[in-house]
Amino acid sequence: MFKQVTIIGFGLIGSSIARAIIERKQAETIVCVDQSKDVCQQVLAMGLADDATTDPSLGVEGSDLVILCCPVGAMDEVGGLISGHLQKDCIVSDVGSVKAAVIEMLRPRLPSYVHLVPAHPISGAEKTGPESGFAELFINRWCILTPLPDTELRAIEKVTKLWEAMGSMVEIMDAEHHDLILGLTSHLPHLIAYSVVGTATDLEDDIKSEVIKFSAGGFRDFTRLAASDPTMWRDVFLNNKPAVLEVLQRFTEDLTALQKAIRKGDGEYLYRQFTETRSIRPAIIEAGQADYLDADS
Amino acid sequence: MFKQVTIIGFGLIGSSIARAIIERKQAETIVCVDQSKDVCQQVLAMGLADDATTDPSLGVEGSDLVILCCPVGAMDEVGGLISGHLQKDCIVSDVGSVKAAVIEMLRPRLPSYVHLVPAHPISGAEKTGPESGFAELFINRWCILTPLPDTELRAIEKVTKLWEAMGSMVEIMDAEHHDLILGLTSHLPHLIAYSVVGTATDLEDDIKSEVIKFSAGGFRDFTRLAASDPTMWRDVFLNNKPAVLEVLQRFTEDLTALQKAIRKGDGEYLYRQFTETRSIRPAIIEAGQADYLDADS
Numbered sequence: 001m002f003k004q005v006t007i008i009g010f011g012l013i014g015s016s017i018a019r020a021i022i023e024r025k026q027a028e029t030i031v032c033v034d035q036s037k038d039v040c041q042q043v044l045a046m047g048l049a050d051d052a053t054t055d056p057s058l059g060v061e062g063s064d065l066v067i068l069c070c071p072v073g074a075m076d077e078v079g080g081l082i083s084g085h086l087q088k089d090c091i092v093s094d095v096g097s098v099k100a101a102v103i104e105m106l107r108p109r110l111p112s113y114v115h116l117v118p119a120h121p122i123s124g125a126e127k128t129g130p131e132s133g134f135a136e137l138f139i140n141r142w143c144i145l146t147p148l149p150d151t152e153l154r155a156i157e158k159v160t161k162l163w164e165a166m167g168s169m170v171e172i173m174d175a176e177h178h179d180l181i182l183g184l185t186s187h188l189p190h191l192i193a194y195s196v197v198g199t200a201t202d203l204e205d206d207i208k209s210e211v212i213k214f215s216a217g218g219f220r221d222f223t224r225l226a227a228s229d230p231t232m233w234r235d236v237f238l239n240n241k242p243a244v245l246e247v248l249q250r251f252t253e254d255l256t257a258l259q260k261a262i263r264k265g266d267g268e269y270l271y272r273q274f275t276e277t278r279s280i281r282p283a284i285i286e287a288g289q290a291d292y293l294d295a296d297s
Numbered sequence: 298m299f300k301q302v303t304i305i306g307f308g309l310i311g312s313s314i315a316r317a318i319i320e321r322k323q324a325e326t327i328v329c330v331d332q333s334k335d336v337c338q339q340v341l342a343m344g345l346a347d348d349a350t351t352d353p354s355l356g357v358e359g360s361d362l363v364i365l366c367c368p369v370g371a372m373d374e375v376g377g378l379i380s381g382h383l384q385k386d387c388i389v390s391d392v393g394s395v396k397a398a399v400i401e402m403l404r405p406r407l408p409s410y411v412h413l414v415p416a417h418p419i420s421g422a423e424k425t426g427p428e429s430g431f432a433e434l435f436i437n438r439w440c441i442l443t444p445l446p447d448t449e450l451r452a453i454e455k456v457t458k459l460w461e462a463m464g465s466m467v468e469i470m471d472a473e474h475h476d477l478i479l480g481l482t483s484h485l486p487h488l489i490a491y492s493v494v495g496t497a498t499d500l501e502d503d504i505k506s507e508v509i510k511f512s513a514g515g516f517r518d519f520t521r522l523a524a525s526d527p528t529m530w531r532d533v534f535l536n537n538k539p540a541v542l543e544v545l546q547r548f549t550e551d552l553t554a555l556q557k558a559i560r561k562g563d564g565e566y567l568y569r570q571f572t573e574t575r576s577i578r579p580a581i582i583e584a585g586q587a588d589y590l591d592a593d594s
Contacts (some may be wrong), residue, residue, distance in 0.1 A: 073564075097514075122514050142511055171510075181507050184497060186514030191559075192489055193515070195552040197574040199544070200481060202551075210478050212580045213468075214439055217419050217483030218490070220586055221518045227578035230571035237559045237567055247496070248556055254499075255492040259545055262488075262534045267370075270534055274527035277494040281524035283509045289517055 001162065002027040006063040008056055008078055010034045010043050011229070013095050013121065014069030015133030018048040020166040023135045033059035034130075043130055056081040063087070065162075067119075068094035068106075073235035075102050079109035090114045091155045095121055097182065097232070099146040099175035101239035107148070115155035120144045120178065121168060122186070128229050139167030140288065144182075146175040183243035187236055188251060191244065193225035194233070298459065299324040303360040305353055305375055307331045307340050308526070310392050310418065311366030312430030315345040317463040320432045330356035331427075340427055353378040360384065362459075364416075365391035365403075370532035372399050376406035387411045388452050392418055394479065394529070396443040396472035398536035404445070412452035415443045417475065418465060419483070425526050436464030437585065441479075443472040480540035484533055485548060488541065490522035491530070 005027040007014045014034075021027050032049035033056050034040050040052035053059045060066050060082045070078055075096065086092065092114050096102045099118050110116055123141040143163040147156045160170045173181075200211045200219065211219060237244055261269040302324040304311045311331075318324050329346035330353050331337050337349035350356045357363050357379045367375055372393065383389065389411055393399045396415050407413055420438040440460040444453045457467045470478075497508045497516065508516060534541055558566040 122511055141513060144511070181504065181511055182514060184500075185508050185511045185516040188496075189493060189515030189519055191555060192493065192552065194571055194574050195555055196486060196489065196548060197577055198555075198570055199485075199548045199551050201573050201577055202547075203481075207478065208577075211482050212577065212584050212586070214419055214441070214478055214482045215581050215584075215586045216438060217479060218486030218522050219482040220581055221522065222486055223574075223578045223581055225515050225518065226571075226574040228571075230568050230575065233571050234564050234567040238562055238564050241559055241562070244559060245556070248552075248559075250499075251493060251496045252552075254496050255489065255545075255549075258488060258492055258495075259542070262538055262541060265535055265538070267531050267535050270531040271527050273495055274491055274523075274525075274530050276498050277491050277520075277523040278527065280494055280498055280505075280509065281520045284512050284517055284520055287509050287512075289509070289512045 001025075001158070001165070002065045004029040004031060004063040005065045005067065006031040006033060006060045007049070008033040008059065008066065008068050008082075009070035009074075010039050010048070010130045011069065012128050012132050013137075014067070015043070015048055015130035016135065016137040017067060017069065017095075017133075017166070018043075019133055019135035020138060021162075022048070024165045026162055026165050027065070031059050031063060039130055046130065048130065057085040060085050060090070061087070063090060065091045065093065065158075068092070068096070071229075071231045071235045072096045072098055072102060072239050073231070076105040076109070079106045083109045083111060086111065086114045088113045091117055091158060093117045093119050093159055095119060097186065097236045098240040099144075099178045101179075103146070103148065103175050115152050116148060117151060117155050117159040118146045118175065119159060119163070120146070120182070121163070122182075136167070138163065141168050143168040143170050144178055145170060145172045146178050147172065179240050179243045180246075183240055183247045187240055187244050188247045190225050190228060190233055191237065191248065192251070193222040196222045197226035298322075298455070298462070299362045301326040301328060301360040302362045302364065303328040303330060303357045304346070305330040305356065305363065305365050305379075306367035306371075307336050307345070307427045308366065308425050309427075309429050310434075311364070312340070312345055312427035313432065313434040314364060314366065314392075314430075314463070315340075316430055316432035317435060318459075319345070321462045323459055323462050324362070328356050328360060336427055343427065345427065345430075354382040357382050357387070358384070360387060362388045362390065362455075365389070365393070368526075368528045368532045369393040369395055369399060369536050370528070373402040373406070376403045380406045380408060383408065383411045385410045388414055388455060390414045390416050390456055392416060394483065394533045395537040396441075396475045398476075400443070400445065400472050412449050413445060414448060414452050414456040415472065416456060416460065417441045417443070417479070418460070419479075433464070435460065438465050440465040440467050441475055442467060442469045443475050444469065476537050476540045477543075480537055480544045484537055484541050485544045487522050487525060487530055488534065488545065489548070490519040493519045494523035 032052035121143040329349035418440040
C-alpha cells in the first residue's frame with residue numbers, strides 16, 4: 001500500500017503502528033525516527049523498522065507517508081525539521097490527542113505539495129516505550145481523522161484504508177469538534193483522575209498504603225488513567241486549553257450541586273442524579289465500547 | 298459453621314453471600330428476607346434459600362447469624378423490626394459501605410445479648426438484583442470488619458472465618474477510620490464519576506451519542522462507577538457526610554490548582570503532578586488489586 005512509511009517517535013503508539021503495518025503488510029519499508037539512539041537501536045533489534053535515525057530530516061526522505069507519533073508539544077519543531085525534506089505528494093499524518101493545535105503547528109510548516117491528514121487513534125495503555133507496543137492495539141478502536149477543507153480526497157482515503165487495515169473504525173470530523181468531544185471523553189477524565197490520585201499521593205504514608213490496599217472500590221480505575229504518559233498529557237492540556245477549561249467548568253458546576261445536596265442531606269436530588277447517569281452505561285456497552293467483563297470492581 | 302443464617306436484602310451482595318455460603322457449606326439453613334415478594338419467590342426458585350419471607354421479624358427467628366444486606370438507609374428501620382426477635386448470642390452483621398452511621402443506627406436497637414460485627418466487603422458490580430450475584434464475588438477481595446470495643450472476640454472470629462471461607466481477606470479497623478479511607482478510595486471516585494457522567498447526560502443528543510462512541514479514551518471507566526445502584530449510593534453519601542465533604546474539599550483544591558496551571562500554561566507544574574501520580578499504579582498492581590490486563594483503554 002505504501003512504499004516507505006516513516007514513523008517519528010517510537011513509543012507505545014508509534015511502535016504499535018509499526019507492528020500493525022508489518023503484520024498487515026501495509027508498507028514495503030518502515031523508517032524509524034526517534035530522538036533516542038537507544039530506542040533506534042532497540043527498534044532495529046526488534047525488527048520493527050528497516051532503517052532508523054535520530055535525524056527527522058534524513059528519516060523522511062523518499063517516504064510517501066510520514067506519521068508523527070511524538071508528543072503534541074514536539075510537533076511544531078519536528079514539522080520545521082522535516083518540511084524541506086518531504087517528497088512531492090507525501091502524506092503527513094500524526095496521532096496527537098488534540099487536533100486543532102496540531103494543524104495550527106504543522107500547516108504553515110508544510111509545503112503545498114504534501115497532504116496533511118491529521119489522525120487520532122483512540123486507544124492507549126498505561127505503558128510507554130517501543131517494547132510495550134502491540135499490533136492489536138487498534139483493533140475495534142476508533143480512529144478520528146480531521147482533514148482540512150482543502151485536503152485531497154485521495155490522501156484521506158489512503159490514510160483511512162491504512163487504519164482500517166490495522167483494525168480500526170474510521171470517523172471523519174473537523175478538528176474543533178474533535179477537540180470538544182475528546183475534551184469531555186478523554187481529557188477531562190484524565191485531568192480528574194490525575195487530581196484524585198494526586199490527592200491520595202499527598203496523604204501521610206500509613207493512610208496511603210491503606211488507600212492502595214482498598215483501591216478496588218473505585219480509586220483503582222483512576223490510577224490507571226493517572227499512570228498515563230506525563231509528557232503526552234501535559235501537552236494535551238497545554239494545547240486544548242479552551243475545550244478543557246469549558247468542560248471543566250461544566251463538571252465543576254455539576255459537582256458543586258452534588259456537594260450541596262450532600263451537605264443539605266437532599267437524598268431526592270442525589271437519587272435522581274444517580275438514576276439519570278445510569279442509562280449511559282448500557283448505551284456504551286451496546287456501542288461495543290465496553291463489555292460486562294469490566295463490570296467487576 | 299452456622300446453623301441458620303438470615304440474609305436481609307437479596308440484591309447483588311446478599312445473593313452472592315447466599316451462593317458463597319452454599320458453595321462453601323457454611324450454614325445448614327439459609328433464610329431469605331426481602332421486602333419484595335417477587336424476589337422471595339425468585340430466591341426460592343433459584344435454590345438460594347431454604348425459606349423466604351418479607352417479614353424481617355419472622356425471618357430472623359432461630360438464626361445464629363443475621364446479615365443485613367439492605368441499603369444503609371434502611372438499616373435503622375430493619376434494626377428496629379428484628380431487635381425483639383433475635384435469639385441469645387445471635388451475631389448481627391451487615392455489608393454497608395459506611396460503618397460509623399450503621400453502628401449508630403443498629404447499636405441502640407439491638408439487645409445486649411446479641412453480638413454486633415459490622416462488615417464491609419469491598420467488591421461490587423454495576424448490576425443489581427438476586428440473579429446478578431455469584432459465589433466468586435468475594436474471592437481475593439478485602440472485607441473490612443469494624444467491631445465495637447466491647448464486641449466479643451469469639452463473634453469477630455466467627456465472622457472473620459465466614460468471610461475467609463468465601464475467599465476474602467479480612468482486615469479489622471475502627472469505623473471512623475474505615476469511613477475516611479473508603480471516603481477516598483470509593484465514595485469520592487463514585488461521586489466524581491456520577492458528576493462527570495451527569496455532565497455528559499446534560500449534553501444535546503447528537504453530542505451525547507458521540508461521547509458514547511468515543512468513550513474508550515477514559516470516560517468509559519467513569520460510566521461503570523456511575524452505573525452503580527442509586528439507592529445504595531444516595532445512602533452512602535447521606536451517611537458518610539463529614540468524610541466525603543472532607544475528601545471532596547481536598548480534591549477540589551487539587552483540581553483547582555491543575556485548572557490554574559492549564560489556564561496559565563504552566564507545563565512544568567502539570568508535568569510534575571502527572572509524574573508523581575504515576576507511582577501509585579505499580580503499588581496497586583503489586584498489592585494484587587489490579588493487573589496489567591485492565592491496562593488497556
